[in-house]
Amino acid sequence: xxxxxxxxxxxxxxxxxxxxxxxxxxxxxxxxxxxxxxxxxxxxxxxxxxxxxxxxxxxxxxxxxxxxxxxxxxxxxxxxxxxxxxxxxxxxxxxxxxxxxxxxxxxxxxxxxxxxxxxxxxxxxxxxxxxxxxxxxxxxxxxxxxxxxxxxxxxxxxxxxxxxxxxxxxxxxxxxxxxxxxxxxxxxxxxxxxxxxxxxxxxxxxxxxxxxxxxxxxxxxxxxxxxxxxxxxxxxxxxxxxxxxxxxxxxxxxxxxxxxxxxxxxxxxxxxxxxxxxxxxxxxxxxxxxxxxxxxxxxxxxxxxxxxxxxxxxxxxxxxxxxxxxxxxxxxxxxxxxxxxxxxxxxxxxxxxxxxxxxxxxxxxxx
Numbered sequence: 001x002x003x004x005x006x007x008x009x010x011x012x013x014x015x016x017x018x019x020x021x022x023x024x025x026x027x028x029x030x031x032x033x034x035x036x037x038x039x040x041x042x043x044x045x046x047x048x049x050x051x052x053x054x055x056x057x058x059x060x061x062x063x064x065x066x067x068x069x070x071x072x073x074x075x076x077x078x079x080x081x082x083x084x085x086x087x088x089x090x091x092x093x094x095x096x097x098x099x100x101x102x103x104x105x106x107x108x109x110x111x112x113x114x115x116x117x118x119x120x121x122x123x124x125x126x127x128x129x130x131x132x133x134x135x136x137x138x139x140x141x142x143x144x145x146x147x148x149x150x151x152x153x154x155x156x157x158x159x160x161x162x163x164x165x166x167x168x169x170x171x172x173x174x175x176x177x178x179x180x181x182x183x184x185x186x187x188x189x190x191x192x193x194x195x196x197x198x199x200x201x202x203x204x205x206x207x208x209x210x211x212x213x214x215x216x217x218x219x220x221x222x223x224x225x226x227x228x229x230x231x232x233x234x235x236x237x238x239x240x241x242x243x244x245x246x247x248x249x250x251x252x253x254x255x256x257x258x259x260x261x262x263x264x265x266x267x268x269x270x271x272x273x274x275x276x277x278x279x280x281x282x283x284x285x286x287x288x289x290x291x292x293x294x295x296x297x298x299x300x301x302x303x304x305x306x307x308x309x310x311x312x313x314x315x316x317x318x319x320x321x322x323x324x325x326x327x328x329x330x331x332x333x334x335x336x337x338x339x340x341x342x343x344x345x346x347x348x349x350x351x352x353x354x355x356x357x358x359x360x361x362x363x364x365x366x367x
Contacts, residue, residue, distance in 0.1 A: 003027060004281055006039040007290035008303040009047045010323055011096075011135075013350035014292075016040030016047035017054075022351045023288055023321055026358025031365075037280055041289075043303045044190035044267025045134020046097065048089045049078055055275040057081045063120035065113035067098040068137050069105060070163075075117055085128045086121040090114045090249060091135035094144075096211075099137045104212030107166025107220065110140045111252050115148025118260075122181040131256065132190040132267055133249035137211050139203065139221050140165040141228050142255015151176045151259065165250065166217070168224035171231050176259065187260045190267035192302065195247035197240050197254040198225050203247035211250065225251060232258045268306050278310065287311040288358075290321035294333055321357060323350070334361050 005027075007019045014022065017040040024036045042048040052058065058078040067073045075092035079085070091097060093113030114131075121129055138144070143153060144163055153161040154173040161167040195201050204213070204221035213221060228251075229241035238258045240246050245264040246254030256262040272278065281287060289307040291298060298304045304320060308331065311318040317332075323346060324337040336353045340346040346353060 001031065001034045001285050002037065002283060003034055003286045003288060004037045004039060004284035005288045006041050006277070006307055007288070007321065008041050008043070009045070010290070010292035010350055011046075012292065013323070013347040014354070015050060016042060017050045018351065019290060019354065022354040023290065023358045026355040027288070027362045029355075029359045030362035037284065039275055039277065039280060041275075041277075041303050041307070042132065042267065042271055043134065043192040044132030044270075046089065046091050046095060048132040048190065048267065048271070049076060049087065051271050052078060052087055052274055058087070061121070061124070063117060065093045065116040065120075067113055068094045068109035068111070069099060069103065070112070071098070073098055073113070075113065077117060077121055079124055079126070083128070084124070084126050085130060086124060086126040088117055088121060088129060088131040090117070090131055090133045090252060093117050094138045094249070094252070095135045096137045097135070101212070104137060105164070106139050106208060106211050106213035106217050108162070108164035109138045110144030110163040111136075111138050111142055111255070112144035112148045112163065114252065115145040118145070119149065119179065119181060122179070122185060126185060128186040128188060130188045130190055130270065133252050134191060134193070134267070136249035136252060138165070138252065139208055139211060139213070139250035141168060141197065141225060141251030142253075142259065143168060143228070145252060145255055146176065146259045149179050149182070149259070165221050165224050168228040169220065171227055174231060174235050176235070178260070182260065187256060187262035189245070189248070189253045189256050189262050189264045190270050191245055191248040191253055191264060192266055192268050193248040193253075194244050196242045196244060197229060197246040197251045198222065198242065203251045206247065207250060229254075268303055281310055281316065282314055284316060287316050287318040288321065289318065292323040294320055294322035294325040319361065321354060323347070334358075
């Protein structure tokens with residue numbers, strides 16, 4: 001039996017490669033005769049660097065940047081040797097991995113560190129910078145990113161706005177001159193989020209609560225995003241309010257489009273192509289995927305859902321391992337919550353629980 005183990009991250013507990021190794025270890029314990037193809041995946045969020053580092057020859061670069069709360073952190077990115085392209089995981093700067101839940105600041109957290117990462121990467125003179133934007137804890141529409149690159153954001157009185165998305169409702173004027181370092185560099189936003197910046201399916205209403213926003217703060221962010229989009233349309237002639245995917249990472253994707261002329265592309269497809277996913281899936285007898293929370297959104301374009309689609313198209317049996325699940329009954333899903341109902345303990349002991357869940361599942365299968 002040849003098994004393709006291709007999960008994404010288990011948010012808050014395991015990186016994609018850690019999850020893949022835990023699953024494979026459990027399966028192998030039950031069936032030492034099985035062979036394994038380990039392939040951690042990402043759609044542009046956390047795990048993007050790990051997924052591509054295994055697939056392409058690349059040098060790991062690093063820079064000291066600010067996190068979403070302004071603290072110094074070490075952020076890594078990749079430089080692909082064959083092409084010179086740079087691959088950035090924005091969450092290395094503005095990601096939830098740097099911020100504890102009690103520190104969430106939905107109105108003030110910003111993407112300044114992402115701009116610092118872009119400037120550092122641009123010093124390598126790459127033809128292209130691919131930036132995966134998932135896993136953020138920010139809601140600033142990319143305002144911080146642009147500020148790091150030299151933009152200023154002023155209110156009606158000519159005063160500079162404080163950082164964060166909450167203040168954008170007072171935006172009146174933007175001054176902007178693209179950095180010379182970034183001239184001629186193609187910027188690609190890797191995400192499979194299709195939500196726009198504004199509206200009922202926009203960044204504030206869909207993602208704001210996940211980042212600690214109260215209902216009142218969601219309303220404030222929604223109004224701020226509309227004002228931000230209005231001002232940027234007047235300044236740049238770009239309509240980011242309804243741009244599909246513009247709401248990714250609290251509007252960072254929209255900001256990258258407006259300020260740097262970026263275009264949005266499927267993060268999953270980029271990773272799938274780079275890792276030769278389809279051929280590796282075709283060579284497998286069993287496909288194993290997984291994520292922290294498997295639900296209806298998982299089957300609407302997220303990594304786990306896309307892997308299941310490809311497995312079905314290829315006629316391959318598949319199983320999902322997840323921290324918890326609320327999904328269609330026709331999918332074979334094994335949850336960690338069924339073994340450890342305490343969410344905190346489940347996350348703390350995710351590696352061992354995931355390994356044992358995989359072992360128990362495999363023990364009931366013939367090889």
